Amino acid sequence: MTSAHLALALALAACGKADPPAGSGPAQxxxxxxxxxxxxxxxxxxxxxxxxxxxxxxxERGKQRTTYTLAAPAGWSQxxxxxxHLRPDNQVGFDTxxxxxxxxxxxxxxxxxxxxxxxxxxAPKAKGKIEKDERSSGRRTMIVERDDQGIAKTEVVVAWxxxxxxxxxxxxxSLGAALRDAAAAFERACQAIAIDGDD
Numbered sequence: 001m002t003s004a005h006l007a008l009a010l011a012l013a014a015c016g017k018a019d020p021p022a023g024s025g026p027a028q029x030x031x032x033x034x035x036x037x038x039x040x041x042x043x044x045x046x047x048x049x050x051x052x053x054x055x056x057x058x059x060e061r062g063k064q065r066t067t068y069t070l071a072a073p074a075g076w077s078q079x080x081x082x083x084x085h086l087r088p089d090n091q092v093g094f095d096t097x098x099x100x101x102x103x104x105x106x107x108x109x110x111x112x113x114x115x116x117x118x119x120x121x122x123a124p125k126a127k128g129k130i131e132k133d134e135r136s137s138g139r140r141t142m143i144v145e146r147d148d149q150g151i152a153k154t155e156v157v158v159a160w161x162x163x164x165x166x167x168x169x170x171x172x173x174s175l176g177a178a179l180r181d182a183a184a185a186f187e188r189a190c191q192a193i194a195i196d197g198d199d
Contacts, residue, residue, distance in 0.1 A: 066197030
C-alpha cells in the first residue's frame, strides 16, 4: 500500500468514528459541598429553625433522571419528583422556597446564556433593592430585597452556564421575613451544586 493509499484509508476510518458526546472532555473536579461553612452563615437566632445538610434531590421526567446534590435545609420537603424544589413547614412560612434546576429558554441547544439568564432570572428581580450583584465568567449571583404583591421578600438568585451547553442552571431562594437574615447561607449553598444526569 502506497503512502497515499494509507493516508486515504486512515481518513476514511476517522470519518466512521462517532463524534464525542456534547459536553464531553476533561473530567470536571468534584464539587466541594461544605455544609459546615453554609451553617456557619446561618444567624444564631435562626439556628434552631434552619439547619443545612448534604442532600441529594432526585428529579424524574419519563426516562430522564437527574440528581442535584447540595447543602439544603433539613426537613424541607420536595413537593414533586418533576422538580428539585423544596418548601419548609409552617415554622418559617409558606412564602419561602429553595429551588434548583435548568432552563433551555425554548429549544435546548447551545445559546448565549448570559443575556438569557439576565432577561429571565435577574432583570425581573432587579426592580427591588439590590444588596449584591456579582458577575464572573459563566456565573452571576444576586441578592435583592423586593415587594412581591405586598409581601416583603429577600431573593437569592444564582445562575451558571458553559459555552456550548444546551441549557443553563439556576439556584434560587425566596425568603420570607422569618428567614431573610439567612440569605448569605442560601447564597453559599447555591455556589456548590453537583449535577448528575440529564437535566
